[in-house]
Amino acid sequence: MNQHERHGVLLRLLAERGRLDVEAVAAEVAVSAATIxxxxxQLAEQQLLVRTRxxxxxxDVAYDLPLRHRAGRDAxxxxxxxRAAAAMVERGMVVGLNGGTTTAAVARALAARADWGPDAEAPADRDGARGDGQPAVTxxxxxxxxxxxxAVRRSVKVVVSGGVAMPSSYELVGPLAGHILREIRLDIAFVGADAVDAEHGASARDEHEASINxxxxxxxxxxxxxADSTKLGVRTFARICPPADIDVLVTDDRAADTAREFEDKGMAVVRA
Structure with a gap:
């Protein structure tokens, strides 16, 4: 386990338990007490926790695991x-993405698409942008x-909503974000959630994030x-959308049993 992974584990354990003991955590993580x-x-220097004897x-601020330390979970x-989600996107589409580690994986897979092949009318250059200067996807x-x-990918045009940044998720929320989003239309939206339930739908822990999502x-x-399989069959505080609004659920192959509940509700389920 490298340092980044240990930091994520320590912050997760602290969020769950409310206190950490060096000797106990060292034994649990199988490293020395000096390493812990x-x-x-280092985490205290980043103001992510307070050291005690x-x-x-x-x-003493609102405590949530920052996105950079959640990224290693179920990577x-x-x-x-x-990759499965990005494969649903066709050239010329306008794609919506909210924040989170799973949607970040969708974004990376979109950027890595090697099949933005040339159009008959507008051949693509080596960076994926079309010969007429238009990006492959927005x-x-x-x-x-x-x-x-x-933003550094020539094949992708990026539109940012604006708003107030949430420190744990890097999502922009509030009236400014809402104002921009009400003025656009999307061909497809990939929405990550803290929880997805067959009866309740998709939800988030934070009501501000849920509103913009x-x-x-x-x-x-x-x-x-x-959403990975750990998010399925779970409900959190603020609903993003009811199950009837979800066209497709993309999850991992550990979700075979739980996925049937969503299929029974009429959703297409892709197990990657």
């Missing part, structure tokens, strides 16, 4: 989900990390929810 002390010191506690499954997103990653979903001709 260094890790906790012999351990750590959460800091292989999310990459497969990302991405509309309220996620700063996704926008930053795609709901608007992004509503602007799309086709709504695809992307």
């Amino acid at each position: 002390r260094r890790d906790l010191d 012999g351990g750590a506690v959460p800091n 292989a499954e999310k990459e497969r989900i990302g 991405v509309v997103t309220n996620a700063l990390n996704i926008a930053a990653e795609l 709901a608007l992004l979903a509503a602007r799309a001709a086709r709504l695809v929810v992307v």
Whole structure:
């Protein structure tokens, strides 16, 4: 386990337990107590926790695991989900993406598409942009990390919603984001969620994020929810959309049993 992975594990355990003990965590993670002390010191320098004698506690701000430390969870499954979702996109589409580690995987897979082949009327150049100067695909997103990653790709036109940045998810929320999204239309939206339930639909822990994600979903001709199997059969605080609005659920191949509940509701389910 490398340092980045350990930091993610430590923050997750702290969020779950409310306190960490150096000796106990060192035994659990199978590294030395000195390594854990260094890790906790580094996280404290980033103001992600408060060091105590012999351990750590959460800091006094709203505590959530930052996106950069969640990225390592179920990474292989999310990459497969990302590739399966990106394969649904056709040249010329306008694509919506909200924030999250799974939608970030979709964005990376879109950027890596090697099959943006030449058009008969407008051949593509070596970077994927068409010969007429038009990008292969337009991405509309309220996620700063996704926008930053795609902005350097000539094959992708990036539209950012604007709004107030959420520190744990890098999503832009609030009236400014809503104003932009109400003025556009999407061919397809890939929406990640904290939870997806066959009866309740997709939901998020934060009501501000859920509100903007709901608007992004509503602007799309086709709504695809992307979520690894750990998110299925779970409900959280704020609903993004009911199950009837979801056209396709893309999840991983560990979800065979749970996926049937969604298929019974009329959704297409892709298990990557």
